[in-house]
Amino acid sequence: MDVLKVGVIGCGAIGREHIKRLHNKLQGSRVVAVMDVFPESAQRGADLVGSDCKIYDNIEGIVNDSDVDALVVTTPGFAHKEPIMAAIKAGKPVFSEKPLATTAADCKEIVDAEMAGGKKLVQVGFMRRYDKGYRQVKELLDGGTFGKPLLAKCTHRAISVDPSYTTDMAVTDTAIHEIDCMHWLLDDDWTQVQVIMGADTKHAHEGLKDPQIMIFKSKKGYTVILEVYVNSNFGYDINCEVVCEEGVINLPAPAYPTVRKNQMISTPIEQDWMNRFIDSYDVELQEWIDDTKKGEVNGPSAWDGYIAAVTADGLVASQTSGVMEDVSVGET
Numbered sequence: 001m002d003v004l005k006v007g008v009i010g011c012g013a014i015g016r017e018h019i020k021r022l023h024n025k026l027q028g029s030r031v032v033a034v035m036d037v038f039p040e041s042a043q044r045g046a047d048l049v050g051s052d053c054k055i056y057d058n059i060e061g062i063v064n065d066s067d068v069d070a071l072v073v074t075t076p077g078f079a080h081k082e083p084i085m086a087a088i089k090a091g092k093p094v095f096s097e098k099p100l101a102t103t104a105a106d107c108k109e110i111v112d113a114e115m116a117g118g119k120k121l122v123q124v125g126f127m128r129r130y131d132k133g134y135r136q137v138k139e140l141l142d143g144g145t146f147g148k149p150l151l152a153k154c155t156h157r158a159i160s161v162d163p164s165y166t167t168d169m170a171v172t173d174t175a176i177h178e179i180d181c182m183h184w185l186l187d188d189d190w191t192q193v194q195v196i197m198g199a200d201t202k203h204a205h206e207g208l209k210d211p212q213i214m215i216f217k218s219k220k221g222y223t224v225i226l227e228v229y230v231n232s233n234f235g236y237d238i239n240c241e242v243v244c245e246e247g248v249i250n251l252p253a254p255a256y257p258t259v260r261k262n263q264m265i266s267t268p269i270e271q272d273w274m275n276r277f278i279d280s281y282d283v284e285l286q287e288w289i290d291d292t293k294k295g296e297v298n299g300p301s302a303w304d305g306y307i308a309a310v311t312a313d314g315l316v317a318s319q320t321s322g323v324m325e326d327v328s329v330g331e332t
């Protein structure tokens with residue numbers, strides 16, 4: 001196959017970003033069809049491609065189009081399961097943005113359907129595994145010279161979120177990145193998790209608990225403390241510090257010049273995920289295109305999506321209970 005012909009389901013913020021990179025930026029793929037529940041959103045997606053892009057208003061149509069080799073799902077998390085299941089049923093490779101689905105039960109159905117089909121088809125958009133900085137941290141940890149990791153402190157801050165963002169989404173939409181990434185970085189599984197609510201910021205909309213502190217205990221005994229603060233009002237601020245027996249490793253911050261002006265020394269801060277992780281999305285999708293053309297799935301799998309969702313279920317339970325919740329994944 002020379003060119004992978006892709007159908008994109010969900011033409012919102014990241015859907016349009018992925019359409020542009022799949023069609024114009026990366027090697028070996030073209031977007032041939034788009035689908036969205038809102039016709040005007042689908043049209044916006046198609047306009048990025050050109051007049052020969054097909055527009056669908058239903059999942060069955062785009063998934064079963066014989067011109068579509070593979071699917072990219074960029075609907076909101078609650079609407080991932082239906083297109084992923086349809087792609088599996090059609091035997092087509094599917095890349096889904098994170099989370100795989102919003103509950104462990106839904107993720108398990110996807111894992112089971114994929115296994116029943118006898119072929120790996122699903123990849124999840126845990127793009128931090130492709131980030132240069134996180135890869136550098138992993139290389140140092142795996143190199144062994146820092147000794148055993150003891151604990152890690154992470155922040156996941158955004159400027160603001162819209163009113164459709166609910167308290168549980170601090171876990172299923174936002175912390176899901178650290179749930180997967182820290183599990184991958186530390187090469188360990190979570191056994192217990194807890195959420196402690198911070199004092200509410202006045203910048204959060206009515207009913208949203210923000211910020212939240214999340215605590216993860218791992219099988220090997222590591223502790224991760226994560227601050228999720230999605231109405232920080234100042235920027236998109238992703239940090240990770242791993243404290244080890246022989247030293248401390250910090251995730252490199254994006255490189256910006258430090259300027260001296262008006263009696264101040266200052267450095268810009270990212271405004272959103274789009275730029276902060278732009279290279280990671282490119283690497284992630286280029287590898288997905290190349291693997292898919294070879295009939296392989298080598299990125300984060302449906303199983304990775306499932307174990308992240310089991311952990312997320314524990315955190316969501318703890319948002320209400322306030323206590324440590326057990327996380328149990330079961331057998332592979």
Ligand code: NAD
Nearest residue numbers: 010011012013014015036037041074075076077079097098
């Ligand atoms: P968005 O709301 O901007 O876009 C979602 C689009 O999906 C909208 O156009 C909406 O009309 C459409 N849609 C909703 N329900 C649908 C359905 N049932 N079928 C077809 N289309 C449907 O959201 P977004 O910010 O682009 O996020 C989309 C997904 O991407 C989410 O899962 C989110 O978690 C993920 N995301 C990941 C990253 C990352 O860093 N990896 C960044 C942003 C978003």
Ligand code: ISE
Nearest residue numbers: 156158173174175177230273
């Ligand atoms: C968004 O969906 C993303 O995935 C971003 O990477 C994350 O930082 C943000 O919290 C989510 O809403």
